[in-house]
Amino acid sequence: MDQDDFDKIKKIKKESKEAYKPWNRKDDDEMLNLFFDGKPVSEIATRLNRTKGAIRARIRKMKLAHIKKK
Numbered sequence: 001m002d003q004d005d006f007d008k009i010k011k012i013k014k015e016s017k018e019a020y021k022p023w024n025r026k027d028d029d030e031m032l033n034l035f036f037d038g039k040p041v042s043e044i045a046t047r048l049n050r051t052k053g054a055i056r057a058r059i060r061k062m063k064l065a066h067i068k069k070k
Helices: 003-015 025-036 041-048 052-061
Strands: none
Touching: 025 041, 025 052, 041 052
């Protein structure tokens, strides 16, 4: 990692307070509820103080990507 990488991480952490923090059961449960309620990734990210990329990555990790939202 170089200084540019550190600067990018610092900026992301400033914009999303939960960025780079480990996920816990409460966060997963809230994300799942919002996901199954059909909320867009941007709204889920805002509610959980995470980036849209973090939400998309968690959806992939939990293998939810193939589930269609209502």
